[in-house]
Amino acid sequence: MSATIRDIKEQTGLALATISKYLNGGNVLPENRIKIEAAIKDLNYEVNEIARGLVTNKTRTVGVMVYGIDSLFNGTLLKYISEYLRKNGYGMLICASDNDEELEAKNLKFLVSKKVDGIIVIPVSTNSDFLLPAKNANVPVVLVDRSLADETYDCVKIDNRSSAYRAVNYLIEQNHKKIAVISSEVEYTGEERFKGYMDAMEKAGIPVKEEYKCCGTHSMEYGSEAMNRLMRLSDPPTAVFMTNYEITLGAVMVLNDMGKRIPDDVSLLGFDDLILSHLMKPDISVVIQPMKEMGEKAAEIILKKIKGSDEMPAEIVLGTRFSPGDSIRKL
Amino acid sequence: MSATIRDIKEQTGLALATISKYLNGGNVLPENRIKIEAAIKDLNYEVNEIARGLVTNKTRTVGVMVYGIDSLFNGTLLKYISEYLRKNGYGMLICASDNDEELEAKNLKFLVSKKVDGIIVIPVSTNSDFLLPAKNANVPVVLVDRSLADETYDCVKIDNRSSAYRAVNYLIEQNHKKIAVISSEVEYTGEERFKGYMDAMEKAGIPVKEEYKCCGTHSMEYGSEAMNRLMRLSDPPTAVFMTNYEITLGAVMVLNDMGKRIPDDVSLLGFDDLILSHLMKPDISVVIQPMKEMGEKAAEIILKKIKGSDEMPAEIVLGTRFSPGDSIRKL
DNA sequence: CCGCACAAGTGAAACGTTTCGCTCTTTCAT
DNA sequence: ATGAAAGAGCGAAACGTTTCACTTGTGCGG
Numbered sequence: 001m002s003a004t005i006r007d008i009k010e011q012t013g014l015a016l017a018t019i020s021k022y023l024n025g026g027n028v029l030p031e032n033r034i035k036i037e038a039a040i041k042d043l044n045y046e047v048n049e050i051a052r053g054l055v056t057n058k059t060r061t062v063g064v065m066v067y068g069i070d071s072l073f074n075g076t077l078l079k080y081i082s083e084y085l086r087k088n089g090y091g092m093l094i095c096a097s098d099n100d101e102e103l104e105a106k107n108l109k110f111l112v113s114k115k116v117d118g119i120i121v122i123p124v125s126t127n128s129d130f131l132l133p134a135k136n137a138n139v140p141v142v143l144v145d146r147s148l149a150d151e152t153y154d155c156v157k158i159d160n161r162s163s164a165y166r167a168v169n170y171l172i173e174q175n176h177k178k179i180a181v182i183s184s185e186v187e188y189t190g191e192e193r194f195k196g197y198m199d200a201m202e203k204a205g206i207p208v209k210e211e212y213k214c215c216g217t218h219s220m221e222y223g224s225e226a227m228n229r230l231m232r233l234s235d236p237p238t239a240v241f242m243t244n245y246e247i248t249l250g251a252v253m254v255l256n257d258m259g260k261r262i263p264d265d266v267s268l269l270g271f272d273d274l275i276l277s278h279l280m281k282p283d284i285s286v287v288i289q290p291m292k293e294m295g296e297k298a299a300e301i302i303l304k305k306i307k308g309s310d311e312m313p314a315e316i317v318l319g320t321r322f323s324p325g326d327s328i329r330k331l
Numbered sequence: 332m333s334a335t336i337r338d339i340k341e342q343t344g345l346a347l348a349t350i351s352k353y354l355n356g357g358n359v360l361p362e363n364r365i366k367i368e369a370a371i372k373d374l375n376y377e378v379n380e381i382a383r384g385l386v387t388n389k390t391r392t393v394g395v396m397v398y399g400i401d402s403l404f405n406g407t408l409l410k411y412i413s414e415y416l417r418k419n420g421y422g423m424l425i426c427a428s429d430n431d432e433e434l435e436a437k438n439l440k441f442l443v444s445k446k447v448d449g450i451i452v453i454p455v456s457t458n459s460d461f462l463l464p465a466k467n468a469n470v471p472v473v474l475v476d477r478s479l480a481d482e483t484y485d486c487v488k489i490d491n492r493s494s495a496y497r498a499v500n501y502l503i504e505q506n507h508k509k510i511a512v513i514s515s516e517v518e519y520t521g522e523e524r525f526k527g528y529m530d531a532m533e534k535a536g537i538p539v540k541e542e543y544k545c546c547g548t549h550s551m552e553y554g555s556e557a558m559n560r561l562m563r564l565s566d567p568p569t570a571v572f573m574t575n576y577e578i579t580l581g582a583v584m585v586l587n588d589m590g591k592r593i594p595d596d597v598s599l600l601g602f603d604d605l606i607l608s609h610l611m612k613p614d615i616s617v618v619i620q621p622m623k624e625m626g627e628k629a630a631e632i633i634l635k636k637i638k639g640s641d642e643m644p645a646e647i648v649l650g651t652r653f654s655p656g657d658s659i660r661k662l
Numbered sequence: 663c664c665g666c667a668c669a670a671g672t673g674a675a676a677c678g679t680t681t682c683g684c685t686c687t688t689t690c691a692t
Numbered sequence: 693a694t695g696a697a698a699g700a701g702c703g704a705a706a707c708g709t710t711t712c713a714c715t716t717g718t719g720c721g722g
Contacts, residue, residue, distance in 0.1 A: 051708035380680035
């Protein structure tokens with residue numbers, strides 16, 4: 001079907017080794033270079049990456065696992081990762097864990113069986129057991145957005161706790177006292193941001209009612225449910241801090257359904273600057289994550305590790321920016 | 332490093348061919364089956380997919396190219412495609428064309444060079460030239476969402492023209508006459524939906540002012556720009572039909588910025604039911620595409636073709652549903 | 663003019679599977 | 693009893709590269 005290095009050998013009379021050397025950037029005599037290049041053009045030759053992979057034990061492919069391809073946060077990250085990898089000649093094999101630890105473990109094995117050279121993952125599990133197959137197969141791993149409780153892996157994330165702290169503090173500065181939080185539990189980012197919220201409240205000396213603390217799944221559904229409950233309290237909060245995009249979506253939906261007005265009826269503070277904030281009638285106030293930097297950094301690190309750098313695993317913590325929209329009323 | 336079939340040969344005393352046969356589901360004597368299975372467990376053996384790929388000339392990987400991973404429409408489609416492929420043991424290599432024909436052609440070649448077994452693509456180009464490398468390499472292709480002008484490929488899409496027709500007709504039934512359209516040009520879906528709009532207007536005998544026809548790029552930016560222009564006309568439309576999700580996002584943003592109220596100041600009709608419609612204060616009226624069916628069908632077809640079915644290429648046209656929200660005022 | 667260093671080229675082995683064509687054994691209908 | 697058919701196993705070749713260890717050739721300093 002397609003031409004092989006052997007066909008080039010026939011046409012040029014050179015040895016396989018010489019041609020291979022040329023293909024891999026080695027030096028050959030000018031006259032031979034010309035012959036080879038002519039033959040390549042003639043025969044429409046292209047390296048068979050599989051055969052190459054068999055001997056080099058490299059596929060030039062990186063596996064990426066996120067919790068949902070249709071989550072805008074994931075999609076945005078994937079875009080930047082993909083661009084960086086493509087620019088460097090690497091392909092990107094994608095899996096979704098669907099927020100399910102079991103599926104996450106299964107898909108990780110799948111990626112390893114596909115012989116990817118490295119893996120980038122937004123982990124759903126909180127400990128590192130599921131990464132064992134990668135470790136055993138010597139496949140480097142980089143975490144994004146979340147780190148694990150039990151072991152240090154290379155990781156690119158933001159300063160969740162202090163970002164949340166500063167944002168909630170802004171609410172307090174606007175004289176809010178009855179501040180509720182809707183957060184995801186078990187999950188790393190949710191927990192950290194929740195801590196940041198608590199930090200701010202404690203520091204300000206504001207006691208937090210139990211019914212103001214809502215912790216559930218990372219989903220629109222939970223966002224709706226929690227916001228609905230909050231709004232029906234006999235003493236509802238004047239402001240709500242939502243710790244991720246999906247929860248924010250759900251919460252905003254339910255407010256619209258209830259006919260609540262922002263920020264007149266309730267002030268809103270969210271995470272992630274993903275279009276939504278610009279679409280809503282009042283711009284939602286959000287903590288902005290450096291998505292591009294995050295994605296590119298993760299891709300950069302995984303490539304570095306693939307190329308054999310054996311620096312110690314390190315956590316890279318990127319800064320965030322707070323963007324006050326008009327969803328917060330000064331009391 | 333990891334065990335090979337040869338190690339199993341040593342441990343069991345069987346021939347490579349026998350073991351290979353077992354691995355591929357062939358029959359072996361019960362006693363040998365037991366020996367092999369024990370050895371596999373012992374040695375923690377796993378097939379090396381690359382070596383297998385070299386001889387079978389299959390990678391069990393499908394390439395998917397969309398115009399933007401961070402577009403919710405694409406992300407949703409990718410999710411369903413990915414799920415179907417994963418369930419069938421196939422991996423998914425993703426590329427983004429970024430709405431750029433040149434990049435699209437380049438990435439297609441990249442996917443072919445990665446030896447994917449098949450390619451699913453939402454094409455950006457309008458003719459099939461860029462698919463030539465796939466054709467030459469005998470890699471089957473399935474188009475999604477859009478077909479090409481010059482050649483028939485397998486394709487899964489919706490009845491764009493009549494869906495648009497019916498939706499615009501609804502506007503007309505609500506006594507709107509000054510109906511504008513914001514559409515993407517050059518692009519297949521945009522053009523078809525634009526035609527559907529024109530069909531409805533013509534059939535109703537409503538002349539369409541030139542300044543009501545806005546055709547530009549498939550982007551939020553263009554949506555904003557066009558809506559802004561429409562609203563500043565001396566005789567602005569009472570309703571606007573937007574032919575895709577990105578344009579709708581941009582248009583809604585600008586309306587919010589201008590403080591225009593929906594549907595009091597202007598009625599809105601969009602395409603694609605992607606969260607946005609539920610988030611906006613008034614539910615936006617939209618044409619709903621069967622995303623799941625579309626993605627799964629495309630994946631199903633590509634697998635069928637990979638397995639060697641040589642049915643003629645066919646276009647599968649799925650139906651849509653119109654969901655009237657409260658973004659349309661009855662005049 | 664010798665010998666050495668270095669550049670370029672080479673044949674063969676290796677990577678880990680699948681597959682082809684063959685043999686051997688068993689079964690079963692005649 | 694016999695021969696054909698079917699089931700199981702086997703050795704070796706093939707897939708298309710890279711890489712290793714080696715040879716050849718060239719130029720240059722002493």
